[in-house]
Amino acid sequence: MTQDCPEWRWLDTRETVTLTELSHCCGLSEAELDELVDYCALVPLIPVEQEPTFSAQWVIPLRNASKLRLDFDLDLFTVAILLGNFNRIEMLERQVHSLQALLPQQVHAGLKFQSSP
Amino acid sequence: MKYKDYYETLGVSRDADLEQIKKAYRKLARTYHPDMSKAADAEARFKDVAEAYATLKDAGKRAAYDELGHPKAGAEFAPPPQWQQDFATGGQAFEDLDLADLLAAFGQGQRRPGADPGPAKGRDFESAVTITLADARKGVTVSLGLADASGQRTLEVTIPPGVRQDQKLRLRGKGGKGHNGGPDGDIYLHIALAPHAVFRPDGLDLYFDLALTPWEATLGAAVEVPTLDGPVLLTVPAGTRSGRKLRLRGRGLADGHSDIYAIVHIDIPANITEPERVLYLELARISNFNPR
Numbered sequence: 340m341t342q343d344c345p346e347w348r349w350l351d352t353r354e355t356v357t358l359t360e361l362s363h364c365c366g367l368s369e370a371e372l373d374e375l376v377d378y379c380a381l382v383p384l385i386p387v388e389q390e391p392t393f394s395a396q397w398v399i400p401l402r403n404a405s406k407l408r409l410d411f412d413l414d415l416f417t418v419a420i421l422l423g424n425f426n427r428i429e430m431l432e433r434q435v436h437s438l439q440a441l442l443p444q445q446v447h448a449g450l451k452f453q454s455s456p
Numbered sequence: 457m458k459y460k461d462y463y464e465t466l467g468v469s470r471d472a473d474l475e476q477i478k479k480a481y482r483k484l485a486r487t488y489h490p491d492m493s494k495a496a497d498a499e500a501r502f503k504d505v506a507e508a509y510a511t512l513k514d515a516g517k518r519a520a521y522d523e524l525g526h527p528k529a530g531a532e533f534a535p536p537p538q539w540q541q542d543f544a545t546g547g548q549a550f551e552d553l554d555l556a557d558l559l560a561a562f563g564q565g566q567r568r569p570g571a572d573p574g575p576a577k578g579r580d581f582e583s584a585v586t587i588t589l590a591d592a593r594k595g596v597t598v599s600l601g602l603a604d605a606s607g608q609r610t611l612e613v614t615i616p617p618g619v620r621q622d623q624k625l626r627l628r629g630k631g632g633k634g635h636n637g638g639p640d641g642d643i644y645l646h647i648a649l650a651p652h653a654v655f656r657p658d659g660l661d662l663y664f665d666l667a668l669t670p671w672e673a674t675l676g677a678a679v680e681v682p683t684l685d686g687p688v689l690l691t692v693p694a695g696t697r698s699g700r701k702l703r704l705r706g707r708g709l710a711d712g713h714s715d716i717y718a719i720v721h722i723d724i725p726a727n728i729t730e731p732e733r734v735l736y737l738e739l740a741r742i743s744n745f746n747p748r
Contacts, residue, residue: 347613347614347616347625347626347627347628347645348625348626348628349623349624349625350623350624350625350626350644351623351624363577363639364626364642395626398624398626398644399624399644402644410485410489410502410506411482411485411486411489412478412481412482412485412509412513429622432622433622433659436621436657436658437658437659439656439658440656440657440658440661440662440663441658441663441719442656443665443719443721444656444664444665
């Protein structure tokens, strides 16, 4: 991650994390993260020979998938599928918010959709 | 120390193979997982089931557990003297441990009871905060209440200006204390924006409905519109149609880098006076406009 602010970091495309740091954040070993990259479930920013870096937006979906893995004793391939679905849900939630913003207030107020935290 | 019947907890026989144990665990985990069950005791049941599975899925831990025999669940029992000896060398009070602590120490042959557990990262916390759109634009300091082993504490967190819905922050090293020289845990903060009476956020941009009279839309006008910093004048071009987006540059959630959009809709008076009706009739007579 960049070193300009010691207190907090955005977990989005503005920030990057190294493989080691992603491993610490998500409770998955570096070998497991490499396997997720092999499954194309996790995509490094620049697939270089040195330590790869990732967008920090991977942290939350990976933590969620990792927690479900522990709770339900899932295998790593299932984590890969979960990760894809979490990202798809987030993208769809964003699209719903965008479309809601364009709706007139009275129509918008009648909709009950709330994104999960 | 109280005995727990892990086989009973998972609902399997004592000679169940790993596949049967795994299947029983997954079924119970699906039933009692706090994300899925609304039952009041779901979390406690899930913990019991997870504790049982953590022991029975591991051949070494299962063998050690089976050595204890088969006392009644909840009955007091004495662990083998060797266990007590091993834990005594680790400096932990044996009486304070329960069965799960003891079995957790049988880590697939990597660690014997009483051995140095090594550095461990402190607990991570997940927290959520809802802020107003005005605070999202200006930045705000919020107080987070956290509860961990060291008790209740409050942490002041400064959220920087220009925040959008569902953004996440990582507060490094602000979570639980690390153990045996391990790093402190982190706090993961999920940010939500409170609904606003006028504005609807989309990313860093804000949208609102701008009602215009038919003559304002046709002839153009300068109308007062709201922003998060107070009202401003917006020039409505002549010939503005319903659904058109009029932009107020730089007035969104990120100062100077995001915008407010007024979505135009043309309103008509619910009741009109007789002179107005005469003028509308005159307009209808002379106009050759047909939108259909």
